[in-house]
Amino acid sequence: MKKILILLSIVTCVVWIYACKHATSTSFKNYYCGVGSADTICSDLPVEVIEPILHDQGYTTDFMNFTDSATSADSLKQTPLDLYSWQTFLALNWPSDAQGKPKGSIYNDNLSAMRIWEHYRDPLEVFGYVDHPLFLHLNAAKQGDNKFLYMTSKSPRNLLEKLPIGSFDEADGLPLVDRNMNFTLFEIKMNHVEDTFITNNNLISVDGIYKYTQTGFQLPASDTLTNAPGMMEIKAAWRILTSSDDPTLFYCRNAVIYVDSLHTVNHKALLIPNVKVGLVGMHIIRHTALTGSNLIWSSFEHVNNDPDSLAVVDTSIKWSYYNPACTACTVNTAPPHVAGDGGRYLWQITQPYAGYYSAAMNGSGTQVKRVNKIFKYTDSVNHKFRTKMAGTVWANYKLIGSQWMIGGEGPKTTAAPPLLANTVQETYIQASASCIGCHSFASVTFTPADPSKQPINISTGMSFIFSASAHPQKK
Numbered sequence: 001m002k003k004i005l006i007l008l009s010i011v012t013c014v015v016w017i018y019a020c021k022h023a024t025s026t027s028f029k030n031y032y033c034g035v036g037s038a039d040t041i042c043s044d045l046p047v048e049v050i051e052p053i054l055h056d057q058g059y060t061t062d063f064m065n066f067t068d069s070a071t072s073a074d075s076l077k078q079t080p081l082d083l084y085s086w087q088t089f090l091a092l093n094w095p096s097d098a099q100g101k102p103k104g105s106i107y108n109d110n111l112s113a114m115r116i117w118e119h120y121r122d123p124l125e126v127f128g129y130v131d132h133p134l135f136l137h138l139n140a141a142k143q144g145d146n147k148f149l150y151m152t153s154k155s156p157r158n159l160l161e162k163l164p165i166g167s168f169d170e171a172d173g174l175p176l177v178d179r180n181m182n183f184t185l186f187e188i189k190m191n192h193v194e195d196t197f198i199t200n201n202n203l204i205s206v207d208g209i210y211k212y213t214q215t216g217f218q219l220p221a222s223d224t225l226t227n228a229p230g231m232m233e234i235k236a237a238w239r240i241l242t243s244s245d246d247p248t249l250f251y252c253r254n255a256v257i258y259v260d261s262l263h264t265v266n267h268k269a270l271l272i273p274n275v276k277v278g279l280v281g282m283h284i285i286r287h288t289a290l291t292g293s294n295l296i297w298s299s300f301e302h303v304n305n306d307p308d309s310l311a312v313v314d315t316s317i318k319w320s321y322y323n324p325a326c327t328a329c330t331v332n333t334a335p336p337h338v339a340g341d342g343g344r345y346l347w348q349i350t351q352p353y354a355g356y357y358s359a360a361m362n363g364s365g366t367q368v369k370r371v372n373k374i375f376k377y378t379d380s381v382n383h384k385f386r387t388k389m390a391g392t393v394w395a396n397y398k399l400i401g402s403q404w405m406i407g408g409e410g411p412k413t414t415a416a417p418p419l420l421a422n423t424v425q426e427t428y429i430q431a432s433a434s435c436i437g438c439h440s441f442a443s444v445t446f447t448p449a450d451p452s453k454q455p456i457n458i459s460t461g462m463s464f465i466f467s468a469s470a471h472p473q474k475k
Contacts, residue, residue, distance in 0.1 A: 041101035085298030125405035181352035194231035237281035250278030
């Protein structure tokens with residue numbers, strides 16, 4: 001018995017030493033799959049970041065000087081998060097069957113199948129807008145195997161303001177126009193974990209949120225014991241493709257686009273069927289046990305969105321949001337309002353849909369340049385995964401960065417890295433954009449029935465999606 005115990009102890013030590021060595025290694029040749037063992041891409045959605053990272057493990061104290069120099073390892077320590085981001089991105093973009101389960105291979109599918117995340121539900125569905133005309137359009141589009149796009153904003157805050165659903169701004173309140181002078185469109189999805197959490201706890205109204213938060217508000221996190229993912233939100237950006245674009249470079253879908261009457265030149269609602277759109281950006285927001293009460297943001301873009309630097313621009317690429325020939329175009333500048341638009345950005349009823357602003361924008365759309373450099377270690381992860389995906393459309397996408405909260409509680413708490421900006425989702429605020437910094441203000445306002453009592457601001461766990469619960473039908 002003693003020999004057996006000694007043998008077990010030796011085995012345990014060996015396993016522990018190997019695990020520690022494996023966890024701290026900067027090599028990631030076997031990290032393509034979410035399960036952390038296979039040296040190939042797979043459909044396994046990672047439940048947790050494979051390498052253990054402690055909130056205060058080895059980071060410098062001056063987080064705002066988070067660097068990418070050869071002498072600093074700060075951005076190197078993001079590598080486990082970046083691996084997790086890529087694993088998540090590819091697992092979510094795996095071809096699916098009618099039930100939203102992975103099928104076949106991501107390497108040789110013909111891209112006709114919906115991706116896993118596209119089976120997740122829209123805020124319209126989760127928060128009960130069944131009596132809204134948009135809900136009927138959404139259902140009709142889904143039955144026709146089409147995507148339904150109705151927002152040029154990735155924030156549903158306009159619901160809270162009781163405006164018609166659908167908005168013409170991204171995170172900073174301004175639209176993004178591509179080289180073809182068409183507006184960029186956005187959509188929001190939430191996975192079944194968050195969907196079920198909202199439904200089961202009656203969080204579809206501010207009253208329901210107020211009652212639930214009497215015992216605290218905690219979004220569901222991943223569980224490694226049951227291999228269950230935590231909540232997840234997807235915020236995707238799409239551009240309309242024309243005959244001048246190469247659709248083989250993008251993940252494409254046929255879409256139905258809806259524009260409300262406030263944002264058309266003839267002030268009539270516009271329904272545009274059978275539009276080919278290409279994916280140009282994606283935020284993935286996840287809650288894991290690693291991050292405690294906080295979340296992880298993984299941000300991806302198409303490689304041809306815009307140049308990383310204007311010092312050397314590859315003119316052989318048709319950039320989606322940059323025209324090298326436009327010397328009069330200023331970078332990262334929103335479309336100016338023009339006479340007759342009443343302070344609202346208006347769609348023309350035929351392409352180019354942003355043609356109302358063509359003269360003011362020199363016919364080139366928004367001239368976009370990346371402000372925050374992609375860390376070299378993140379680029380290293382990009383190179384590995386894009387090489388692995390060579391020959392597929394997914395090799396045309398890159399990770400911009402992975403942001404999470406470090407430092408625990410108190411004044412040392414901050415985001416790592418401090419800034420993260422997707423050029424097609426935070427175009428005009430890149431210099432100060434931080435997913436965590438912005439989402440820390442996510443909340444809804446509960447107004448007590450007693451007029452003598454003050455409204456109560458309720459934090460919603462760093463998720464803005466709950467502002468969709470504040471619509472009039474549910475108050």
